Amino acid sequence: MEPTIKVALLGFGTVGSGVYQMLTENKSKITQKKQVDFEICKILVGNRTKHQAAIEKGVPITTDFSEILNDPTIQIVVEVMGSAETAREYIIHSLEAGKHVVTANKDALALYGDELTRVAKENNKNLFFEASVAGGIPIIRALTDSFIADSIQEVSGIINGTTNFIISRMSEEGESYEQALALAQEKGFAEADPTGDVEGLDAARKLIILVKLAFGYRMKLDDFPVSGITQLKQHDFDAAKHYGFTLKLIGSAKQLEEGFTARVGMYLVPLAHPLAMVKNEYNGVFVKGEAIGETMFYGPGAGSLPTANSVVADILAISDRIKWQQTESFLPLVSNDYSWHQAGTLVTDALVRVGDQEAVASLVSQKLNGEVSKYGADYMYLSNITEQQLEELEANERVEAIYRKL
Amino acid sequence: MEPTIKVALLGFGTVGSGVYQMLTENKSKITQKKQVDFEICKILVGNRTKHQAAIEKGVPITTDFSEILNDPTIQIVVEVMGSAETAREYIIHSLEAGKHVVTANKDALALYGDELTRVAKENNKNLFFEASVAGGIPIIRALTDSFIADSIQEVSGIINGTTNFIISRMSEEGESYEQALALAQEKGFAEADPTGDVEGLDAARKLIILVKLAFGYRMKLDDFPVSGITQLKQHDFDAAKHYGFTLKLIGSAKQLEEGFTARVGMYLVPLAHPLAMVKNEYNGVFVKGEAIGETMFYGPGAGSLPTANSVVADILAISDRIKWQQTESFLPLVSNDYSWHQAGTLVTDALVRVGDQEAVASLVSQKLNGEVSKYGADYMYLSNITEQQLEELEANERVEAIYRKL
Ligand SMILES: NC(=O)c1ccc[n+]([C@@H]2O[C@H](COP(=O)([O-])OP(=O)(O)OC[C@H]3O[C@@H](n4cnc5c(N)ncnc54)[C@H](OP(=O)(O)O)[C@@H]3O)[C@@H](O)[C@H]2O)c1
Ligand SMILES: NC(=O)c1ccc[n+]([C@@H]2O[C@H](COP(=O)([O-])OP(=O)(O)OC[C@H]3O[C@@H](n4cnc5c(N)ncnc54)[C@H](OP(=O)(O)O)[C@@H]3O)[C@@H](O)[C@H]2O)c1
Secondary structure, three states, X not given: OOOEEEEEEEOOOHHHHHHHHHHHHOHHHHHHHHOOEEEEEEEEOOOHHHHHHHHHOOOOEEOOHHHHHOOOOEEEEEEOOOOOHHHHHHHHHHHHOOOEEEEOOHHHHHHHHHHHHHHHHHOOOOEEOHHHOOOOOOHHHHHHHHOOOOOEEEEEEEOOHHHHHHHHHHHHHOOXXXXXXXXXXXXXXXXXXXXXXHOOHHHHHHHHHHHHHHHOEOOOHHHOOEOOOOOOOHHHHHHHXXXXXXXXXXXXXXXXXXXXXXXXXXXXXXXXXXXXHOOOOEEEEEEEEOOOEEEEEEEEOXXXXXXXXXXXXXXXXXXXXXXXXXXXXXXXXXXXXXXXXXXXXXXXEEEEEEOOHHHHHHHHHOOOOOEEEEEOOOEEEEEEEEXXXXXXXXXXXXXXXXXXXX | OOOEEEEEEEOOOHHHHHHHHHHHHOHHHHHHHHOOEEEEEEEEOOOHHHHHHHHHOOOOEEXXXXXXXXXXXXXXXXXXXXXXXXXXXXXXXXXXXXXXXXXXXXXXXXXXHHHHHHHHHHOOOOEXXXXXXXXXXXXXXXXXXXXXXXXXXXXXXXXXXXXXXXHHXXXXXXXXXXXXXXXXXXXXXXXXXXXXXXOOHHHHHHHHHHHHHHHOEOOOHHHOOEOOOOOOOHHHHHHHHHOOEEEXXXXXXXXXXXXXXXXXXXXXXXXXXXXXXXXXXXEEEEEEEOOOEEEEEEEEOOOHHHHHHHHHHHHXXXXXXXXXXXXXXXXXXXXXXXXXXXXXXXXXXXXXXXXXXXXXXXXXXXXXXXEEEEEOOOEEEEEEEEHHHHHHHHXXXXXXXXXXXX
């Protein structure tokens, strides 16, 4: 007989039901490979009546978290319910009650990541969160296990599938922003209120998690510029293409000699860059390190089973550690200080969209430090311009959009 | 004081010196993150005089393996010397002497993988080999840790950087096969005798390792068709492009309803396929699973530091397990039986290059099962053709090359 590890799920929605499906349907395969058996013995939901059909099939639904918290035989709690506050509370209580935790919750991690990892460490319990960034892509494990001895220089990711889908429809199918957004909603990629996605906030939360693991830096949402895709115009893609680029919403962080820089926004991506091929609802994370050079991880960023697969991988990793009676928590608590770049020394290229022809002429005649090329009536491509000058342009009300080169 | 783990290297060449560099230069960072210290206390080489400069700097070079084998304080042996036979012997002796082993040696693993993992398991020691396939890409860890609960349907990889470089030069720069090979040799990507690379053998050994991890199937070199890039002609790329493809040397294995299929050879890759963007000396591994859907891992396939990074990640993973006093070996010994596909039921598309126009005409007039389209004087594109018919064509001496669709 294999040892049985008891698991509780907090949440039985898109991800939770996928986890349940994988752990029950692949039970014998997992047991054969891992010599361990799992039992999902409680599942917390908000609304019991919604799950009547499952209850009748014997799924152990509850609406009372204390049934999970007070059951000492439950060793792993899987938080897949969403929201930052309640999740934070339940994760902390679970860790303090001596349970390991797996979570897919980027909101809770971006806001309370430090606190949650500290509580995990204090209680010598594991807190795993592979599914929190780029759902189906094992990027967290790559950063914590595979690149841990390297010095990471850059992490740049297409980490929001909804906006990447909209961008792809605009760029490949010539749809307008409104058409593409409507299609994303129809396909279930975008929520009724898409604000968090289209304004870059969801990507920003994920970038905070990636930066912590790649650089050891603790960023908060106000520490770096965040913009989304709402200013995109169909014609922007032609202008970008003219200069050899495609446009992508990217969360990017770089360690430069002049300091650290991080941003979520629309970037000019060279057509030969690995991220240029990441289309539709897919995600991709590009990692550049001193030793490894350039790598890229491509895959689904969301969806019931891809995300569940990452959650299950975390459950299996924890079950190994339970078997080995590992008595310390896995996460390194490294927190490095960082110095933000000096905007005057950071040099890049950028495509700028300006409201009208007259404004372009007046801006071009300004003493800009770099070289200027015009495209059509309302675009200028600036080479070797400083971040400081770009920020000044951003403040100019005639400037509609600025796309930096990745 | 952190605990110190003693490590010995077998080999101090391209990879070995990279491992030495990373473990010594990043020492304090690793210690901070992992709370463990490493000491490289012996390095085995073949020729002592070659390493005089290192010896003078205090590098602990030896030519006597027994110094390592008989030192009970050495806990991890890192085999980076190459060759199958001696490596097999030293790995087995090390495991039997109670040491964990990290190896980058695809030749030894492809030939003796089952024996080596069995010996590791019998001795409750770990055998890690992240660097053996796609040097800088953490694909082994993805298969063993991240996708372990999923049912893998396909693994297809550009897993030989030398040939991918040659192919890229031919396809992007219009060079001939001979020119591209000469450049690869000049750049140090190809060896003086490039046989193992250009005939697909190196890729075949790596595919054997991937198949074992992804499907649990034990393949031998004679079990599946292997061809390389030597038959490539410059014009092939135009013909492929005409039908919407690029050509790549790929090791591919698929679990189909009609059975299992594996092959190393030149494939037609749709231009939108993630592997189409893997250029020059880079590697890429595409994994398709029931739950995860489509993912792709991109990065350097070789090189001193990228490969060393994978070796060091393995050393760190083992050191965790030493700290936790894990007493069983990590590798699952799953071996599944597989049924090879029936060539008559496996249907695909293929581009066929035929020696002369007359031969094309005669082949086209044959009763082929699928649709036939001609390109130029000497190409035919066959849609929905069975593997059996392709094998018959392959046996026809007028047929010069067959490129199957991935
Ligand atoms: N969906 C994805 O593809 C994806 C990808 C990566 C990460 N994630 C993350 O995974 C988490 C879950 O996402 P999801 O898409 O599965 O959400 P969902 O479909 O909305 O499901 C949420 C589940 O949690 C339950 N729940 C919510 N609040 C609760 C509360 N206060 N008390 C008890 N139960 C509560 C809900 O109960 P009822 O069933 O009663 O409503 C529901 O079963 C989120 O953090 C999300 O960001 C999702
Ligand atoms: N190079 C890459 O980028 C790469 C990438 C992935 C995997 N790998 C694999 O890594 C392994 C090492 O490759 P490499 O490129 O580092 O090889 P290499 O540069 O040729 O170095 C081999 C080292 O092993 C030593 N050695 C060889 N045979 C020996 C023997 N019988 N006894 C004692 N020492 C011996 C050599 O000694 P001397 O110094 O005295 O000659 C040399 O130091 C191979 O299995 C290779 O397939 C390499």
